[in-house]
Amino acid sequence: MPQKIAAGNWKMNAPDSAEVQKLLDAHPAPSVSILLCPPATLLAQLSKYLDGTPIATGGQDCHTAASGAHTGDVSADMLRAAGATHVIVGHSERRADHGETDALIRAKAEAALNAGLTPILCIGETLEERDAGQTLDVVARQLTDGRPETGTIVIAYEPVWAIGTGRTPTTDQIAEVHALLRDHAPDTPLLYGGSVKGANAAEIFAIPNVDGALVGGASLTADAFSPIIAALEAS
Numbered sequence: 568m569p570q571k572i573a574a575g576n577w578k579m580n581a582p583d584s585a586e587v588q589k590l591l592d593a594h595p596a597p598s599v600s601i602l603l604c605p606p607a608t609l610l611a612q613l614s615k616y617l618d619g620t621p622i623a624t625g626g627q628d629c630h631t632a633a634s635g636a637h638t639g640d641v642s643a644d645m646l647r648a649a650g651a652t653h654v655i656v657g658h659s660e661r662r663a664d665h666g667e668t669d670a671l672i673r674a675k676a677e678a679a680l681n682a683g684l685t686p687i688l689c690i691g692e693t694l695e696e697r698d699a700g701q702t703l704d705v706v707a708r709q710l711t712d713g714r715p716e717t718g719t720i721v722i723a724y725e726p727v728w729a730i731g732t733g734r735t736p737t738t739d740q741i742a743e744v745h746a747l748l749r750d751h752a753p754d755t756p757l758l759y760g761g762s763v764k765g766a767n768a769a770e771i772f773a774i775p776n777v778d779g780a781l782v783g784g785a786s787l788t789a790d791a792f793s794p795i796i797a798a799l800e801a802s
């Protein structure tokens with residue numbers, strides 16, 4: 568049975584540290600894995616704060632190289648040194664904003680594995696691709712081309728049109744994609760991401776082959792993230 572994971576992606580936001588303490592107080596002994604992915608500048612500080620607690624930390628992206636002349640970038644080794652256990656790769660916001668290709672994302676995931684991190688590989692279709700009936704082809708291609716050949720990873724299915732929009736796919740639509748992912752990755756934790764809230768978390772976690780969530784906006788406060796964690800624990 569794959570690990571259950573509630574992962575928060577803070578994106579370019581910096582919640583008050585009181586929110587982190589409130590989350591810790593609400594989940595002193597969680598039965599699922601909890602992960603917070605802050606901006607790179609906060610990672611070392613947050614990892615230190617969470618040291619010895621059940622909450623782990625992750626990066627939001629990494630370079631393919633371990634070091635070198637790459638202005639503005641952060642390597643997987645640096646994330647690891649700052650306390651991270653995971654790193655998100657291939658988030659749709661990076662695919663869109665930085666033109667990241669599946670080949671580049673795969674190299675990032677391999678760099679993460681080489682550094683001892685678990686990559687969280689994000690895949691998902693745009694609205695145009697869904698409307699054109701291409702969803703399964705797109706996610707299968709992103710998985711095949713973006714996934715390292717060996718190594719433990721986490722996969723996050725995030726339909727681009729559901730991210731930060733308040734729109735979520737139907738349970739059947741999520742189930743269809745996650746069934747395909749399970750066929751390709753039998754033992755890999757499969758997360759759903761895109762407008763996950765306390766109000767819809769239980770319904771999403773009841774879908775076969777959904778092992779958790781990659782949460783954006785609702786991970787920024789303990790009041791919003793805690794019910795999602797509780798729903799995953801109850802699933």
Ligand SMILES: O=C[C@H](O)COP(=O)(O)O
Pocket residue numbers: 576658725729730731732733760761762763781782783784785
């Ligand atoms: O990485 C997280 C996803 O992009 C989901 O973001 P959201 O929960 O704000 O829709």
